[in-house]
Amino acid sequence: MVNHGSPVGFILLGFCEDPRLEKILFVVVLCSYLLTLLGNTLILLLSTLDPRLHSPMYFFLSNLSFLDLCFTTTCVPQMLVNLWGPTKTISFLGCFVQLFTFLSLGTTECILLAVMAFDRYVAVCQPLHYATIIHPRLGWQLAALAWIIGLVESVVQTPSTLRLPFSPHHQVDDFVCEVPALIQLSCEDTTYNEIQMAVASVFILVVPLSLILVSYGAIARAVLKINSAKGRRKAFGTCSSHLIVVTLFYSSVIAVYLQPKNPYAQERGKFFGLFYAVGTPLNTLIYTLRNKDVKRAFRRLLGKEVEPS
Secondary structure (H helix, E strand, C coil): CCCCCCCCEEEECCCCCCHHHHHHHHHHHHHHHHHHHHHHHHHHHHHHHCHHHCCHHHHHHHHHHHHHHHHHHHHHHHHHHHHHCCCCEEEHHHHHHHHHHHHHHHHHHHHHHHHHHHHHHHHHHCHHHHHHHCCHHHHHHHHHHHHHHHHHHHHHHHHHHHCCCECCCCEECCCCCCHHHHHHHECCCCHHHHHHHHHHHHHHHHHHHHHHHHHHHHHHHHHHCCCCHHHHHHHHHHHHHHHHHHHHHHHHHHHHHCCCCCHHHHHHHHHHHHHHHHHHHHHHHHHHHHCHHHHHHHHHHHCCCCCCC
């Protein structure tokens, strides 16, 4: 895969022109990473140990937690090293692993969030048939489909990006090895790669997001037909956490991959890319803080909730 134009490594510039900002970001990223590890590990533990969370919704949530753990562990340790010290290099192999993992797990998360929206649609709009439609076998199939699509996307796009001949300075104007920054670093015509990225963005970002919006449109109509205010609050409560996660995730990803090509957009894209890599994996904490079932499961794990006789 490595041609004569492939560098031995890259320099991840980040915000190297402002060392004080980098020190502040180091603390923010470190705290975020520790919270990500804690929150996602807790979700995985509760989903495994508590029988009351053995449902499709929490099966998909545990997949999301595992995905986010892998996602952050791939990029954040390298990011912390680069933010703290003067050395900001990453090897070609490290860049390959980072890019491959980013594309694979990012794509998987796009599909998985659409699957979770479908799960909430069936739960709200077809509650009597939920157990029949979203049965365990279908849950495994949908989760496997999300992971397979993510793997295929990464296998296709990673080699074509890293085969590009890069400028001699090897300076990537970003915190991580991302497709847009690497394409910008190339010293030859990148039309094919840009078209490939645009097509992938449509199928992986626009299509799942459209399905999510359609699902929530149907959910909103169904909820508004409920006469009881308590019933409406309960129905919205089952979806609000997922909707917040979708908003945070897609807003940052779209800002990174669908931004125009100009210096201002590139600089703004760095901040969104940083949030995409560090902030969105905190989304499972939203479920932890907002979901009553998860909080009750946590109290049962600590032995602070007495089971009814």
